[in-house]
Amino acid sequence: MCDEDPRELVRPGLTHVSSKPVASVFVALMEHVERNALRSMEVHCVACGGYSQDEQRVVLACGVARCAPDVALQLLRPLVAQPEAPVLLARTLNVALCNAGFPMPVRMWDDDASVPATVH
Numbered sequence: 001m002c003d004e005d006p007r008e009l010v011r012p013g014l015t016h017v018s019s020k021p022v023a024s025v026f027v028a029l030m031e032h033v034e035r036n037a038l039r040s041m042e043v044h045c046v047a048c049g050g051y052s053q054d055e056q057r058v059v060l061a062c063g064v065a066r067c068a069p070d071v072a073l074q075l076l077r078p079l080v081a082q083p084e085a086p087v088l089l090a091r092t093l094n095v096a097l098c099n100a101g102f103p104m105p106v107r108m109w110d111d112d113a114s115v116p117a118t119v120h
Contacts, residue, residue, distance in 0.1 A: 019100040022093070029089040033058070036080045054079060058090075065091035 033041065042052040051059070057075045065072040065087050072090055076083035097103075 019096070021096045022100050022102070025089060025093045025096050029058075029062075029086060029093055032086050032089060033076075033080055036082060036086075038079060038081055041079060061087065062090040062093050062097075066094045 042054040044050060044052045044055065057079060061072040061075040064075075069087050069091065072087045073083050076086050076090075080086055
């Protein structure tokens with residue numbers, strides 16, 4: 001996959017399971033993060049179980065970007081030099097996923113996204 005165009009690798013798979021807008025915005029977001037990275041992003045493989053902190057930052061930023069862009073900025077600041085554009089792309093991805101019928105793992109303050117409490 002090294003030196004291959006990520007759009008040709010990622011977009012068809014995402015389009016198959018979601019939609020063209022979701023795939024396009026996701027690729028744009030990840031390309032921007034990669035081009036403006038302060039450091040290499042830690043990514044766990046599928047077999048590792050769990051997500052790296054960097055992966056969690058990106059997913060959470062997408063979830064909160066619509067209603068708490070300041071939080072999304074803080075989440076992406078350790079990953080990219082200028083997180084403003086990725087936050088806008090994360091917000092756009094949030095909306096595209098919502099329009100495609102996919103709930104985000106986190107949507108702050110959405111009334112219909114209530115999560116039952118866990119028992120510890």
